[in-house]
Amino acid sequence: MNKPSLLLALGLSLGVSPAPVLAQSGHAGHHPAPATATDASHSAHEGQDDPHQGHHMHHGHGTHGAAHRARGSDPRFPPLTDAERAAAFPPLAAQHMHGDRTHYRFFAERLEWQDADEGSALYWDFQGWVGGDINRLWMRSEGERVAGHTEKAELQLFWGHAIGPWWESVAGIRQDFKPGSPQTWAALGVQGMPLYGLETQLTAYLGEGGQTGFRAKFEYDVLLTNRLILQPLAEFNLHGRNDPARATGAGFSDAELGLRLRYEITPLLAPYIGVSRHRAYGNTADYLRAAGEDKGDTRLVAGIRFWF
Structure with missing residues (x-):
């Protein structure tokens, strides 16, 4: 008979609980004694004091729960006042999303020199607004001067009203003002950023003599780096x-496609x-x-983009 069996038989014959006997054997570390009812009750009480104690005890960090419970009574850990x-x-x-204050912004989207067939050209595309979060007065201006002569120039004034988040x-x-003789249009449209920063302008026009027009403009910024x-x-x-x-034909009249690479010296100033x-x-x-x-x-x- 091996030694653990002999100790177990001896303990039963003497009327002693086998747990202490086994605990004294060399294999007690592999067969821990079961907890008593008193131990279980104490563990349950401790679990109510610290809901995370079971987790800490499972990983061998039982002293953390004791220190946590002593925080209010231990002078080293006074309670918060x-x-x-x-x-x-x-x-x-308080943050007011739609206040009564009046703000303004001016954007020089494009102020650039162009290498045109007729000579050097100066092109501009300006926008600006003044107003609040819901209602604003907008200004747009585009134009082009080639070899010192104005080939195109227009000015638009709008009342803008927010109709959604975007x-x-x-x-x-x-x-x-150019080309041809001056012409006035009534304008109606929408503008915004419907798809992840895609700047969109869709505008319909009704001009003198029953002329109608429509312009769609799209811009998108692709961040190669932060600047x-x-x-x-x-x-x-x-x-x-x-x-x-004015050399304008019915239907699809003209289109412009461009690609510009700019470097933002600051968010307010960027050559391109x-x-x-x-x-x-x-x-x-x-x-x-x-x-x-x-x-x-x-x-x-080649140009410069800025705003203030």
Whole structure:
């Protein structure tokens, strides 16, 4: 008979519980004695004091629970006071999403030199607004000067009203100064960022003499680094009637596609370089060919973008 069996038989014959006997054997570490009812009751009571104690005891960190329970009574761990809580969590000022204050912004989206076929060109695309979070007065201006002569210039004024988290409706007027004689349009549209930063402008126009037009403009910023940003751009123009005086044909009139790479010295100031492709279509292209001009050209551009 082996030694554990002999000790077990001896214990039973003497009327002694086998647990102490086994605990004294060399194999007690592999066969721990079962807990008594008193031990179970004490463990359950400790579990009520510290809901995480069972987890800590399971991993051999039972002293953590004892230190945690002694926090309020041990002078080394005094309980928190109301003054300490107030200092740790000061009251925050109320934030008003839609206040009555008036703000403004001005954006020089594009102020650039272009290498045009007719000579050096200066192009601008400005936007700005003044107002609050819901209602704003908007301004847009685009234009181009080639070899010292203004080829295109327009100014638009809109009243903007927020119609959702990402959309704003606009209504106002557009004044064309060039090409041709000045022309005034009524304008109605929407603008916003519907898809992850895709800046979108969709505007319909009603001009003098029943002329109609529609412009769609899209811009998107691709962050190559925190400062280096690639911006694709697309603009499309459609008209309802032929206008030979302004070399504008009915239907899909013209489109511009561009790609610009800018470096943000600061968020307010960024020089850039890029390429721009403009092309006329349909009757608009026919008018340009009749005047001895190309229906499209590709230009290298360099400029600066800023806002305040």
